[in-house]
Amino acid sequence: MTSSTTDAPRQDVDPGPGATTGSGPLGVVKRAFGMESTSVLVATVALILVIGAIHPDFLDPRQLRDVLQQSVYVAVLAAGVAFLLAMREIDLSVGATFGLTLICSAMLMRDGWSPWVAVIAGILLGALLGLANALIVQVFRIPAIVATLATLSMFRGLSLALSEGQQVVGLPLDHAFFEFFGGRLFGIPVSVLVLVVVGIVLTFVLRTTPFGYRVRSIGSNPDAAAFSGISIARVRIQALMLMGGLAGLAGMLGLAYFGSGDPNIGSGFELLAIAAAVIGGTALRGGSATVVGAMLGAVLLSVVTSGLVYFDIPVNWSSFATGAVILIAVGIDSLLRRRREARAAAAGL
Amino acid sequence: MLALEAQHVRKTYGGVTALADAGLRVRPGTVHALLGENGAGKSTLVKIITGAVRPDAGVLRLEGSDVSFSDTADAARHGVAVVSQELSLFPDLDVLSNMFPMREPKRGPFVNRRRMAELARPILDQLGLRVSLRDRVGELSLAQRQLLEVAKALVTDPRVLILDEPTSALDSSTAEVLLDILRVLRDRQVAVVFVSHILEEVMALCDEVTVLRDGRTVVDAAPLAGLTIPKIVESMLGERHADLTEVRPRATVDLSGAVAAPRGSGVLRVEGVSVDDRLSDVSVTAAPGEVVGLAGVAGAGHQTVLELAAGLRRPTAGTVFLPDGSPAPKGLRAAIGRGVALVTGDRRRLGLMLDKPIWDNAGQVRSVALARDGLLVRKRALRERAGEHASRVNLRTSSLEKSAGLLSGGNQQKVVLMKWLQTQPSVLLLDDPTRGVDIGAKAEMHGLVRSVADAGAVVLMCSTDLDELATLCDRVYVLHHGRVCAELSGETLRQHEILAAMNTGTVPAA
Numbered sequence: 125m126t127s128s129t130t131d132a133p134r135q136d137v138d139p140g141p142g143a144t145t146g147s148g149p150l151g152v153v154k155r156a157f158g159m160e161s162t163s164v165l166v167a168t169v170a171l172i173l174v175i176g177a178i179h180p181d182f183l184d185p186r187q188l189r190d191v192l193q194q195s196v197y198v199a200v201l202a203a204g205v206a207f208l209l210a211m212r213e214i215d216l217s218v219g220a221t222f223g224l225t226l227i228c229s230a231m232l233m234r235d236g237w238s239p240w241v242a243v244i245a246g247i248l249l250g251a252l253l254g255l256a257n258a259l260i261v262q263v264f265r266i267p268a269i270v271a272t273l274a275t276l277s278m279f280r281g282l283s284l285a286l287s288e289g290q291q292v293v294g295l296p297l298d299h300a301f302f303e304f305f306g307g308r309l310f311g312i313p314v315s316v317l318v319l320v321v322v323g324i325v326l327t328f329v330l331r332t333t334p335f336g337y338r339v340r341s342i343g344s345n346p347d348a349a350a351f352s353g354i355s356i357a358r359v360r361i362q363a364l365m366l367m368g369g370l371a372g373l374a375g376m377l378g379l380a381y382f383g384s385g386d387p388n389i390g391s392g393f394e395l396l397a398i399a400a401a402v403i404g405g406t407a408l409r410g411g412s413a414t415v416v417g418a419m420l421g422a423v424l425l426s427v428v429t430s431g432l433v434y435f436d437i438p439v440n441w442s443s444f445a446t447g448a449v450i451l452i453a454v455g456i457d458s459l460l461r462r463r464r465e466a467r468a469a470a471a472g473l
Numbered sequence: 474m475l476a477l478e479a480q481h482v483r484k485t486y487g488g489v490t491a492l493a494d495a496g497l498r499v500r501p502g503t504v505h506a507l508l509g510e511n512g513a514g515k516s517t518l519v520k521i522i523t524g525a526v527r528p529d530a531g532v533l534r535l536e537g538s539d540v541s542f543s544d545t546a547d548a549a550r551h552g553v554a555v556v557s558q559e560l561s562l563f564p565d566l567d568v569l570s571n572m573f574p575m576r577e578p579k580r581g582p583f584v585n586r587r588r589m590a591e592l593a594r595p596i597l598d599q600l601g602l603r604v605s606l607r608d609r610v611g612e613l614s615l616a617q618r619q620l621l622e623v624a625k626a627l628v629t630d631p632r633v634l635i636l637d638e639p640t641s642a643l644d645s646s647t648a649e650v651l652l653d654i655l656r657v658l659r660d661r662q663v664a665v666v667f668v669s670h671i672l673e674e675v676m677a678l679c680d681e682v683t684v685l686r687d688g689r690t691v692v693d694a695a696p697l698a699g700l701t702i703p704k705i706v707e708s709m710l711g712e713r714h715a716d717l718t719e720v721r722p723r724a725t726v727d728l729s730g731a732v733a734a735p736r737g738s739g740v741l742r743v744e745g746v747s748v749d750d751r752l753s754d755v756s757v758t759a760a761p762g763e764v765v766g767l768a769g770v771a772g773a774g775h776q777t778v779l780e781l782a783a784g785l786r787r788p789t790a791g792t793v794f795l796p797d798g799s800p801a802p803k804g805l806r807a808a809i810g811r812g813v814a815l816v817t818g819d820r821r822r823l824g825l826m827l828d829k830p831i832w833d834n835a836g837q838v839r840s841v842a843l844a845r846d847g848l849l850v851r852k853r854a855l856r857e858r859a860g861e862h863a864s865r866v867n868l869r870t871s872s873l874e875k876s877a878g879l880l881s882g883g884n885q886q887k888v889v890l891m892k893w894l895q896t897q898p899s900v901l902l903l904d905d906p907t908r909g910v911d912i913g914a915k916a917e918m919h920g921l922v923r924s925v926a927d928a929g930a931v932v933l934m935c936s937t938d939l940d941e942l943a944t945l946c947d948r949v950y951v952l953h954h955g956r957v958c959a960e961l962s963g964e965t966l967r968q969h970e971i972l973a974a975m976n977t978g979t980v981p982a983a
Contacts, residue, residue, distance in 0.1 A: 331852075332849050332850055332851065332852075333848060333849060333850060334840065334841050334842075334844040334846075334848075334850055336850075337833075337836075337837075337840070337841040337850050338841055338842070340829075341826060341829075341837055341841055341842075344826035344827075344828055344829055345822075345825065345826045345827065347822050347823050348822070348823055348824055348825055348826055348837075349826075349837075349842075350805070351805065351815065351817070351823045351824070352809075352837045352838045352841070352842045352892070353805060353806045353809035353810070353838055353842035353843060354806075354837075354841065354842045355806055411826070411828055411829070
């Protein structure tokens with residue numbers, strides 16, 4: 125980034141404005157897509173090409189569009205999970221939050237609410253569920269992983285109880301909400317466009333707001349953060365509410381696309397979202413995160429699951445194969461990263 | 474015959490001499506005090522005796538025969554046991570499991586709890602530790618845990634037992650407990666080495682005294698009967714310190730504008746403050762431009778005064794007034810918002826994000842925690858401001874992109890100072906700010922602290938380094954058992970007086 129980073133250590137460098145480069149619009153683009161998320165992007169493209177070389181059908185733009193479309197929900201969740209991992213927290217209830225907001229909004233629409241109002245209510249509900257998680261962590265002094273393990277069941281249970289285990293159908297599918305967010309713009313699914321906007325906004329939040337810096341500060345060294353006057357409790361509430369709101373947003377995108385509410389939708393998404401964030405380059409030890417990487421990680425997972433369909437893998441083996449591919453992807457990435465870091469450390473940075 | 478004998482021990486660490494010519498002779502059945510100032514070489518000598526460090530030269534004898542330990546386990550096999558400063562117990566395990574870490578008696582592949590109990594019970598009884606073997610260690614009191622540490626050492630049936638500053642919290646009952654332990658140890662003909670800087674304890678407990686100064690033994694196994702605290706203090710500090718007060722650090726850089734102009738009186742006042750079990754009726758003032766020191770043995774309450782000013786603790790009586798004239802707020806966050814800065818010696822744990830670049834660390838308080846730059850944190854602005862402060866405090870680094878963890882101790886502490894100077898503090902609280910930094914970096918840090926004071930901030934400092942207190946501070950309050958027992962300044966502000974007051978509660982007549 126900085127010109128002096130590769131130089132041999134100099135004594136007493138004048139750390140003036142010369143030490144600040146890598147900004148400007150080009151630098152921003154480079155930073156957003158470069159560095160941490162390049163390897164997952166390369167892996168995704170390589171995997172697509174490999175599958176495409178064996179089964180050219182896979183390279184059909186419609187097929188690739190579907191792959192993207194399917195990845196949107198986990199990708200939005202993964203972006204939130206990246207924030208939480210960066211501050212050494214985790215939320216296992218994201219899949220259930222996704223499902224519950226989707227069901228609730230679907231029921232409100234079925235009961236005659238304006239879809240727009242129901243959608244806003246769904247996103248707010250997500251944020252409230254996140255707040256509930258944060259308050260449980262705060263009041264009972266238990267780790268978020270335990271608290272959200274419990275709320276995972278509770279939220280999922282609520283989806284089933286409210287819908288009485290039935291699909292929620294009879295929604296006003298001809299309403300502008302379903303037409304627009306379930307449709308395409310310039311041939312690209314609108315939900316994918318929303319994902320891109322979310323990615324840009326969250327990258328901006330993570331890299332240029334005090335909140336984003338606080339999140340990474342806490343993950344880097346919680347004690348030092350507290351001693352610098354950062355309230356860990358407050359940042360945790362904000363981050364978990366952001367996570368819930370994103371889960372709500374993902375739920376609304378899902379509702380627009382599916383046009384009905386399945387009380388079991390989103391089961392297992394929490395693990396996919398965590399896997400996506402980690403594949404994308406967000407370290408579990410905290411202190412750093414990449415939103416774009418997490419989203420690309422979700423795309424990679426989607427490529428894996430869709431791609432496996434093209435191979436004659438017995439249906440009962442597909443879970444195993446998915447897991448194996450994830451393991452290989454994460455394993456290679458981790459080894460490469462370690463080598464890069466070792467080289468950087470040797471260079472004294 | 475001597476139980477333990479060390480002769481002409483030398484040890485240098487990369488050019489720095491820790492031990493020049495140290496010796497120690499301990500007779501069985503005696504309690505032997507090993508004394509010395511910070512950096513005199515006590516801990517190095519202990520490490521050599523316990524096998525943690527190998528000496529460059531010198532002889533070590535146990536009961537007359539030469540030994541050379543390859544590691545601590547080797548020393549333990551030879552009958553050298555340590556009860557260290559930091560308690561090394563497992564809080565979630567029970568008493569019995571804690572007494573046999575890694576060396577439980579076995580019956581086949583299984584741990585033989587019955588045999589363990591047979592071995593442990595008599596020792597616990599002898600020490601008067603009345604706990605069940607099944608009690609979880611985390612539920613024991615601090616005093617009980619200290620006794621358990623001793624019991625754990627005694628299970629190995631040591632010939633030499635080193636108590637390395639065993640009494641961190643000095644309440645009245647601890648000394649009695651210690652006396653009991655030492656009586657047991659004398660009866661068992663164990664040679665006890667008691668490492669401490671709390672001279673009162675030494676006077677009460679020990680039989681013989683060895684004093685180290687600058688890596689040399691200056692008092693060699695002198696019987697306690699002929700010694701007094703002033704005599705011991707004299708030998709710990711030596712002659713060379715008599716006129717050192719002349720070398721006072723001066724401000725090295727101009728930091729005007731880096732601290733807030735005081736509103737109100739500008740004076741930090743601690744008025745008649747009490748905190749349960751820690752402080753009673755303590756009053757301290759510190760004016761802008763002054764460096765005020767707080768001294769005391771561990772647990773004397775001097776650090777509690779810092780905690781009060783930082784909002785980390787609330788007084789049960791009395792009030793702490795910040796320089797703007799209003800009472801100190803509740804909580805560190807609020808205090809920071811009001812212009813308090815806190816630099817601790819534990820910079821790696823409490824001061825820095827080691828994996829983050831310098832500029833990121835430097836902006837952590839002002840731009841991130843306090844969000845004084847508004848809703849956006851601009852990397853370019855952070856780098857520029859960090860660069861500005863880096864040149865002001867004379868930070869030596871090849872680049873501001875360097876991770877804080879890769880800097881030397883002195884430079885790390887400068888980064889911590891940088892991050893606080895960005896907030897333009899009106900109060901700078903220092904807790905042992907030069908712990909573990911080399912002499913050159915220490916002198917530089919002292920110059921910076923003086924500069925901060927000259928720029929108009931109130932500086933309040935705790936330190937375990939008497940030299941630092943005596944030379945850097947304008948005034949030093951000495952605390953003893955939670956009370957201010959002396960206020961030293963000018964002619965009386967010397968290491969000798971500080972050390973004596975810390976230990977006796979009174980200033981010796983000049």
